[in-house]
Amino acid sequence: SIPITIVDAFVTDDAFTGNPAAVCILPPGGCDAPGVESRFLDIASEMNLSETAFVAPIEDPESTAGWMLRWFTPGEEVELCGHATIASAHTLREKGLADATDPIVFRTRHRGDLLAVRTDGYESVGLPASPLEEVASPDRRLFEGLGIEPGRVVRTLEDDLVLVLDDPAVIERMTPDMRVLGAVKARGIAVTALARNRPDGASVVSRYFAPNVSVDEDPVTGSLHASLGLLWRGDLGPTFLTWQGGPRGGRVRVDATTADEGIVRVAGRARLVLDGAFLG
Template identity: 30%
Template structure:
C-alpha cells in the first residue's frame, strides 16, 4: 500500500487562498523525529500525519517546520477532507481523530466540513501600556484565554496593516496574540484562535452563529456555531495536488 502526500487549502476552494497544509496518510507508525524532519523539509505552516486506528478513527498529529503542536483547526479540516475525498471513509460517516488535545469529531454538513472543538473562553483584561505596545493601532477592548491575548481594534483596514511587536510578545506570559475587528461583510475578521473568539464575539454581537474571515494575505472563510462548551467551526477545502511519497524516507 502506497503512502500519499496531499497539498490542501483549508477554509477555501481557491488555488491561492485559505490555509495551506500537507496531509500524509501513513500506512504504519513512524517516529516523531521523522515526522518533524518531513515537516521541516515540506516547509508549510502545517503538515498533518494520519494513521488509522480502527474503523473511522484516526490518530492525527500536526507539525510546523519547527515543532509539534497540540491543536490545529485547518490541519484537522484538511485531513478530514482527504479521507472523504479519497473515499477512505464514506461522506455520511463522521470521523473521530485521536490527538494530543483529546478526541475531535468531524462531520460533513451542508456548509462544508464541521469541526467540534472545546471552547476556550476569554476573560476581559485591562488595556495596559504594555499591551498597547504590542500593536501599532489603538486597542478598543482586550481579553485573555488559556494561552493568548485577544485584542479588538476598530476596523478591518487597521487589522490588515497591523505589525505586532513580536519581540515584546515573547517576553509576556502567553504563547500568542490574536487581533480581531468587526467587519461590514462578516461578523468579525481575525487571524486564528476561533475557539476563543467565538464566545468573545457571541457576547459582543448577541448571536450564536457567526461568519468569520481570516484576514491575511491568503484569506479564508468559515462559519462558527458557538454552543457554550463546544465551538463548531465549518469550512471548505480543496486539494491542490496528490503525489506518492518516497517511502525510503519514512
C-alpha cells in the same frame, strides 16, 4: 514513501486562499511509534507550511475513534490545530479512506476526540472551548509589536492572546514587528473586531501571528475561531461568518450553539491542491 496531500482549508471561490496544510497518511500505529517525533518535525520543516498533520487508522474495534491525529509546525508539535483537522478530514474523504457523509472521529494526544462532519460541501469540526480570561495588565510589547494603542486583551484555552479592537480597518493594514511579538509569552497573538458592511457577509474580521511556534502569520486559524465564537456570540448570536485577513485570507463559519458545553464548531470549504508521496 508516505502518501501526502496539501489541502487549502477555509477557502473562498478564488485559488490560493485559505490555509494550506500538509496531511501525511500513515499505517496503523504510525502516529505512536517510538521516536517518530523527530521524523515528523523533519517532514513538517520540509513542507514549510504552518502545520503538517499526521493521521493513522486506529484498528482497536472497541475504540470510539477511527483515526489518530497529530499536528506539527516546522518548529514543534502543537496541541490543537483546526485548519489541519479540516484538511485531514477532507483528505480522507477525497481519497476514499472515509465515507463522504459519515462522521470522522479523530483521537488526539491533548484535546481528546474531535468529531468532523461534512455538510453541504463544508467540512466542520467541533473544537474545545473554555471561558476566556481577561488580561488585566497586558504586556506592552503586544501593542508595540502591532503598532496600535493599548486596549482589551483576553487569553484563550490554547494560550493565545486576543486583542479586541474597535476598527476593523486597523487589522487589515497592520504590519507587525515579529521580533517584538516573539518576545511575548503566548502561543499566538490574534487581533479581532466586528466587521462593517462587508460584501461577503462576514460579521467578524481577524488576523493571527505566532512567531513563537515558527509561524509569523497564520492564514486562517481554526482553533482561534472557537474562542471567537465565545467572544462575539453575545453581540452576534451563536452562528456567524468570519473573515481572517492577511496575504491569503479565508472564511470560517462559526457555530457556538454548544459553547456552554465546551464545544464550538468551525466550518469551511476545503480544496485538495496536491496529492503525492513524500520520498525523503
